[in-house]
Amino acid sequence: MILPIRTLGDPVLRAPAKPVTSFDRRLRRLVEDMLETMYDAPGVGLAAPQVGVSLRVFTFDDGETGPMAVVNPELVDPSGELLEEEGCLSIPGPFHPVARARRVTCRGADPTGRPVELRGEGLLARIFQHETDHLDGRLYIDRLDEEGRRRVLAELRRIELGLEPSRERTR
Numbered sequence: 001m002i003l004p005i006r007t008l009g010d011p012v013l014r015a016p017a018k019p020v021t022s023f024d025r026r027l028r029r030l031v032e033d034m035l036e037t038m039y040d041a042p043g044v045g046l047a048a049p050q051v052g053v054s055l056r057v058f059t060f061d062d063g064e065t066g067p068m069a070v071v072n073p074e075l076v077d078p079s080g081e082l083l084e085e086e087g088c089l090s091i092p093g094p095f096h097p098v099a100r101a102r103r104v105t106c107r108g109a110d111p112t113g114r115p116v117e118l119r120g121e122g123l124l125a126r127i128f129q130h131e132t133d134h135l136d137g138r139l140y141i142d143r144l145d146e147e148g149r150r151r152v153l154a155e156l157r158r159i160e161l162g163l164e165p166s167r168e169r170t171r
């Protein structure tokens with residue numbers, strides 16, 4: 001089932017999400033719905049708060065991994081730095097360069113509770129960091145300097161006023 005995606009201004013995006021404690025059918029259903037919603041958007045990553053569920057889960061597909069989900073993710077061993085354009089399904093339209101670690105390891109569990117450990121580089125590392133931020137109530141615009149944040153919000157206003165078409169390929 002495709003779920004509505006919450007956008008900037010919705011308080012659920014700013015609340016720290018709760019750890020998952022039951023690896024049950026409801027969780028697997030949530031993950032299925034999130035994957036369907038993510039591919040429909042289309043996006044390369046989606047965190048549960050973006051569909052109004054304040055739980056520590058995200059789904060992703062960087063184009064190589066296929067559909068995947070991480071529950072209760074923890075990021076360790078960040079290294080390097082990469083400045084690349086980033087967007088967010090909850091901030092539809094604008095993209096802006098964001099500095100992220102080039103490589104990072106994501107530890108957590110799959111939806112059945114089995115431990116997973118994934119080393120990400122480039123786009124995959126960026127997805128891990130962007131989605132884990134969502135679970136902490138943080139958005140990519142929080143990582144921009146004042147000028148960057150101002151530009152993103154100005155573009156958002158132009159889109160809302162219908163002066164600019166929104167772009168795609170978001171997470």
Ligand code: NI
Nearest residue numbers: 088089090171
């Ligand atoms: Ni996002």
